[in-house]
Amino acid sequence: MGSHNYPPDLRMLINRHGHLCIGSAIGYRVCKFALKLIDKGPGLTVYTGSGGCLQHAIEILTGCSRAKGTIISMEDQGWGFYDHTSGEGYRLSLKREILQKNSGDKESLIEALLTLPDNDIFTVEAFDRPGPDFNPEVPETEREDPVKSQA
Numbered sequence: 001m002g003s004h005n006y007p008p009d010l011r012m013l014i015n016r017h018g019h020l021c022i023g024s025a026i027g028y029r030v031c032k033f034a035l036k037l038i039d040k041g042p043g044l045t046v047y048t049g050s051g052g053c054l055q056h057a058i059e060i061l062t063g064c065s066r067a068k069g070t071i072i073s074m075e076d077q078g079w080g081f082y083d084h085t086s087g088e089g090y091r092l093s094l095k096r097e098i099l100q101k102n103s104g105d106k107e108s109l110i111e112a113l114l115t116l117p118d119n120d121i122f123t124v125e126a127f128d129r130p131g132p133d134f135n136p137e138v139p140e141t142e143r144e145d146p147v148k149s150q151a
Contacts, residue, residue: 025113027057034081043085089127
């Protein structure tokens with residue numbers, strides 16, 4: 001997929017981000033897949049353990065940001081896309097095989113990320129937003145289990 005064949009939204013991302021890299025390619029694909037599943041409306045919040053280029057791609061493509069409180073850090077691999085309006089959410093995780101098959105070759109990894117079908121790159125499952133006691137600064141292993149605390 002040469003740069004002249006990139007779809008307009010990917011060209012816009014590259015222009016705004018400044019370059020195409022593995023992080024922006026993953027961010028592009030995770031957003032494209034998630035936004036097929038969930039509305040990009042004003043109730044959208046993204047929960048992520050990623051920063052840098054990947055997060056910048058999410059910001060550009062969804063309009064969410066840390067400053068608006070619509071990108072929330074989590075001690076977790078993967079990305080949760082949650083629509084507060086509908087209560088619908090999905091968690092997407094990158095399949096390790098995609099990285100293993102293309103390890104050591106940045107260009108072939110970017111090419112795979114941009115061309116493979118969504119289900120070959122990501123797993124998807126239902127995602128419920130964290131409860132009111134969620135503190136993104138506390139690692140998952142130190143968070144209180146609400147089920148155990150009510151016993």
